[in-house]
Amino acid sequence: VGFPVSADRCLKPTAGGGGAVEFDAASGRYVVSSLADARFILSNPDAQFARERSQGDEAGGNALETFIARGRELSRLWMWGSPPETHRRLRKAAAEAVGAKTVAAHLDALRDKARALLAQAGRMEKADLVEDFARPLIRDSLLDMFGIPPGKRPQLEAHLQAMSDFLKGGELGIGPGHHFAVAATGHIIAEAWSAPLPAEATAGRALLVAVEGGELSLDEATAQAILLLLGNSYTTADALSGLMARLSERPDLWAAARDGRVAVESIVEEGLRLGPPTHMVLSRRAMSDLACPSGPIPTGSEIALPLCRINRDPAAFPDPDAFDPERRGARPVAFGAGRHLCTGLHVARAALQVGLEVLLHALPRWPRDVEVRYGASLLGGTSVTAVRVRGAAIRCP
Ligand code: HEM
Numbered sequence: 001v002g003f004p005v006s007a008d009r010c011l012k013p014t015a016g017g018g019g020a021v022e023f024d025a026a027s028g029r030y031v032v033s034s035l036a037d038a039r040f041i042l043s044n045p046d047a048q049f050a051r052e053r054s055q056g057d058e059a060g061g062n063a064l065e066t067f068i069a070r071g072r073e074l075s076r077l078w079m080w081g082s083p084p085e086t087h088r089r090l091r092k093a094a095a096e097a098v099g100a101k102t103v104a105a106h107l108d109a110l111r112d113k114a115r116a117l118l119a120q121a122g123r124m125e126k127a128d129l130v131e132d133f134a135r136p137l138i139r140d141s142l143l144d145m146f147g148i149p150p151g152k153r154p155q156l157e158a159h160l161q162a163m164s165d166f167l168k169g170g171e172l173g174i175g176p177g178h179h180f181a182v183a184a185t186g187h188i189i190a191e192a193w194s195a196p197l198p199a200e201a202t203a204g205r206a207l208l209v210a211v212e213g214g215e216l217s218l219d220e221a222t223a224q225a226i227l228l229l230l231g232n233s234y235t236t237a238d239a240l241s242g243l244m245a246r247l248s249e250r251p252d253l254w255a256a257a258r259d260g261r262v263a264v265e266s267i268v269e270e271g272l273r274l275g276p277p278t279h280m281v282l283s284r285r286a287m288s289d290l291a292c293p294s295g296p297i298p299t300g301s302e303i304a305l306p307l308c309r310i311n312r313d314p315a316a317f318p319d320p321d322a323f324d325p326e327r328r329g330a331r332p333v334a335f336g337a338g339r340h341l342c343t344g345l346h347v348a349r350a351a352l353q354v355g356l357e358v359l360l361h362a363l364p365r366w367p368r369d370v371e372v373r374y375g376a377s378l379l380g381g382t383s384v385t386a387v388r389v390r391g392a393a394i395r396c397p
Pocket residue numbers: 004079080091098227228229231232235236239272277278282283333334335336337339340341342343344345347348
């Protein structure tokens with residue numbers, strides 16, 4: 001199992017990063033700070049995706065152990081930690097399932113859901129735009145796309161939450177509890193897919209078509225669905241919540257976006273650059289000497305790529321800490337790059353764009369008495385955990 005979270009979360013992001021690749025003696029890793037080095041490494045086939053091993057849950061004899069072993073098998077089928085050839089095949093099918101076409105077909109439903117959630121929030125005395133808007137918008141849209149029936153959603157959510165909690169512990173957290181949750185999620189998906197899928201289950205259907213066409217086994221399709229649901233479960237809502245909190249401090253930008261003077265798309269991209277959730281740290285292993293633009297990294301080295309530093313490289317992003325949606329030039333690596341470029345980026349961008357657009361109509365201006373709360377994020381760093389406003393401030397969009 002590979003995951004872009006591990007002990008290297010302890011690497012402290014330095015505002016203003018930049019400079020050469022440095023060896024960090026405390027973690028025994030090379031740390032990358034510049035955008036040019038990051039792009040070079042992420043696109044280099046000799047910078048291998050670092051894999052983490054699961055521990056302590058080898059198959060035993062009883063039903064529980066068999067179930068846990070099933071979860072371990074499913075997570076071994078995730079594209080993430082697979083060897084390059086298998087990764088390419090699995091990734092192709094998964095990327096199509098949540099690709100630009102599928103997402104475009106889902107935009108109206110996404111917009112309707114955003115409006116319905118805000119209408120409901122408007123009827124509350126106090127609404128939390130994280131809990132009552134961002135999270136359900138993003139979670140339910142993906143569950144619709146994978147054909148998970150409403151009655152099974154709370155259970156599936158609990159399993160995804162458990163998986164995320166185990167991953168919070170880094171590689172040590174990946175053990176029997178994690179695999180139990182993977183198996184349970186796989187079970188719910190298999191049940192849902194054994195019945196005819198509803199029209200909106202575009203991603204689920206695409207994976208099943210790949211199974212019929214012999215591109216994937218049914219287990220491989222199920223495993224990618226679990227991974228995509230997990231990949232979605234903590235990232236995009238975090239990004240939308242972060243954006244709402246930033247904009248609550250920038251009434252000028254809110255007004256400019258409402259009048260069309262600043263594109264919502266640019267606000268989304270700048271939000272992704274500064275994060276959350278781009279406080280994640282990616283890891284790679286050098287399989288040959290890597291001649292990075294700002295210095296060499298020798299064969300066998302572990303490499304940490306803290307996105308929060310790379311996306312604040314002052315050589316690429318002047319005045320890097322400023323939230324400036326109108327900046328031009330370099331593109332940040334919010335979704336990674338190269339072979340492991342985020343498979344869910346179309347879903348994420350669409351949800352952020354639509355979510356923000358609908359919110360702009362529902363809140364003519366940010367209410368003065370907004371209450372923003374922060375907490376520790378799964379990916380390290382700080383996330384926005386609540387954005388509370390009076391329901392009366394929300395206009396039914
Ligand atoms: C704002 C939201 C998101 C951000 C910032 C984000 C970021 C990333 C990054 C940086 C990577 C690369 C990891 C690496 O190279 O080590 C990645 C990979 C991945 N992401 Fe996302 N992600 C987001 C949303 C999503 C969503 C919505 C899904 C699922 C629908 C998803 C599924 C995945 C998967 C499956 C991979 C692994 C791809 C591979 O190994 O080929 N992500 N993501």
